[in-house]
Amino acid sequence: MRILRNYILKEFFGFFLLSLGLFTFVMLMGNFIRMANLIINKGADLVGILKLFFYLIPYLLTYTIPISILNGLLLSLGRLSSDNEILAIRAVGLNIIYLIIPLLIIGLIFSLFLLILNDTFIPYSHFATRRVITEVGLKNPSVFLEPGVFIDAFQNYIIFIYHIQDNKLFNIRIYQPQPDNRPARTIIAKKGEFISIPEKAMIKLKLIDGTADEPDPDNPYNFYKLNFKAYFLNLNLGSGTSAQNEKKLKDMNFKELKQYIEKMKNMKIDYSPVVVHLNERIAISFSCIIFMLVGAAVALFTRRKEKSINLGLAFLIVGVYYLLLLLGESLSINKLINPIAGIWLPNFIFGGLGAFLLYRVCEA
Secondary structure, three states: OHHHHHHHHHHHHHHHHHHHHHHHHHHHHHHHHHHHHHHHHHOOOHHHHHHHHHHHHHHHHHHHHHHHHHHHHHHHHHHHHHOOHHHHHHHOOOOOHHHHHHHHHHHHHHHHHHHHHHHHHHHHHHHHHHHHHHHHHHHOHHHHOOOOOEEOOOOOOEEEEEEEEOOEEEEEEEEEOOOOOOOOEEEEEEEEEEEEEHHHOEEEEEEEEEEEEEEEOOEEEEEEEEEEEEEEEEEOOOOOOOOOOOOOHHHOOHHHHHHHHHHHHHOOOOOHHHHHHHHHHHHHHOHHHHHHHHHHHHHHHHOOOOHHHHHHHHHHHHHHHHHHHHHHHHHHHOOOOOHHHHHHHHHHHHHHHHHHHHHHHHHO
């Protein structure tokens, strides 16, 4: 029994580590190309970009580990089953479930690891990433600029620039949304340039030759046009004690999220989005044990040896799982279903389906 168990575990970990390295590498390379562009073409700070790259890894692992577990199981057990090695194990009177249990324990260990990751490292990396982005943006504002794209990186403003050359901007449109469904304030300029002021945690935008909407003091719903030769606009990237040190939901650990829920309860504010976010992070952590259960059942049930087919099955299962997660999140936020039930819906469905199929396969 021990020899067989070690043999199956060796097969699984071989494919798991290969899949983990491949998937993580592919996702990192996609971000690496984008970050390399910031360094080469926009002169972004190398140290800051490397920090962003490092902080990205824990977040990627929350997705690549469950997918790699599923793919590793489909490849390893699929090969054993198609080569009739599973049939030979049954022929000597061994119940396959005793060989699957160690895999399920490993799945549970990975789930607990992701739970710790989602409670500690990932909130820290999200928070640190925001601070690094602010520091990089203050040193080089062009990092956030791209011609022909609406830019919403700056607080309270949406910027559209038709052409950028070094630090010079041409044909600029700036929109400032107003509360109470009032029309957005618009500023138009032929030219402009950024002036970074890191010591004040501020970026000043100098606009040249344009018009600006200014609110009518008697009627704030109306604006009058102001022509200008030079116009200075202060932009905030979210730095300073009021924003940089203020944590968002993704920056909070589980304890802080629970405290935030209690705070919103006391203020009589709808706290269901926070409940959804907290349960989503926990549910995704336990996707490891769920995918281990489903992967073992599907591999033994389909008996496929081909790597391409098993890889396709893995992506199909993962795709359906995350679609159900998005559906549950949408239903929960719109209060059409209990938030906890909505977020845990994919785990209940896939866990139940995996347990049922595994029972049928093992009893056959």
